[in-house]
Amino acid sequence: MSESILVIGAPDLLAEKAAWLDELRDTKRSGENTLEAYERDARQFLAFMTSYLGRPTKLSDLVALRPTDLRAFLAERRREGAGARTLGRSLSGLRSFLRFLERRGLASSAGAKAMRAPKTPKSLPRPLTVDDALAVADEGGALATEPWIGARDTAVLTLLYGCGLRISEALDLPGDALLDPLARSMRVTGKGNKTRLVPLLPAVSQAVAEYRRLCPYHLHAGEPLFRGARGGPLRPQIIQRAMARLRGALGLPESATPHALRHSFATHLLAGGGDLRAIQDLLGHASLSTTQGYTAVDGARLLSIYDGAHPRARRPRAALSSSEPVR
Structure with a gap:
């Protein structure tokens, strides 16, 4: 997936993305690492959608978002080498963003809710003796x-x-x-x-x-x-x-x-x-x-x-x- 397209979303959509991150930081008290990861995941998704649609993504595109769109995005990320944990986090971040938009009456999170997160291999921690x-x-x-x-x-x-x-x-x-x-x-x-x-x-x-x-x-x-x-x-x-x-x-x-x-x-x-x-x-x-x-x-x-x-x-x-x- 290329992020060479400079405009990955309409101005109002990018403003909502910034407001979502502000809420995570100021209200949810999310850590900086989480914020950076979620911002990167949302940016990559909007870049994917922009390439997919052939134009900057609009808020209206997220209203009609389908599980197949999300699956296509995750499949593209997997082809780029992302593992199951990264894909699961990406889906979690997108769900959070879409729920934020849904609360504001701007989008629907139904497509993301219908998606099942990729199975991650269980790796139990190995403490020392x-x-x-x-x-x-x-x-x-x-x-x-x-x-x-x-x-x-x-x-x-x-x-x-x-x-x-x-x-x-x-x-x-x-x-x-x-x-x-x-x-x-x-x-x-x-x-x-x-x-x-x-x-x-x-x-x-x-x-x-x-x-x-x-x-x-x-x-x-x-x-x-x-x-x-x-x-x-x-x-x-x-x-x-x-x-x-x-x-x-x-x-x-x-x-x-x-x-x-x-x-x-x-x-x-x-x-x-x-x-x-x-x-x-x-x-x-x-x-x-x-x-x-x-x-x-x-x-x-x-x-x-x-x-x-x-x-x-x-x-x-x-x-x-x-x-x-x-x-």
């Missing part, structure tokens, strides 16, 4: 070229495993975060600009304090806590590369990524008897089903938790005496 996760947190900066960089990498990886943070959440922390060594919780701003409270382990506070002690840059409140070698904001790719080096040194599988530490946080809490809904709050998930996907506990461990927690398991019913009638 407890020993491996602890080794990563302890040895996070062992391979760094400078002591302060090693302390920085250790602090970031300890935050991911010790608090269950997304890597973006850790790298977005301001320079005055985690100043109090006695603090036992901190506020984190996650997806959709939602704030949550996460507990702080002493090991996390100690790792950040050591990084502060060695960091050669002034860590002001209006600037990021974690810095790159030249003093700028630390990029996720740097931590990903540090994790790749650790994989080689510790003999860990390719699935041992920074994000796997967040999976490990959730899985190890659940394996230790943690409540799934409490873990949902700690991770900042809107849906409990998302949290379930982040945890991987073997059946034997779940039965052990059940045996220790269920009232009937804790206090077995006395055996019936021979004189008692069996009902």
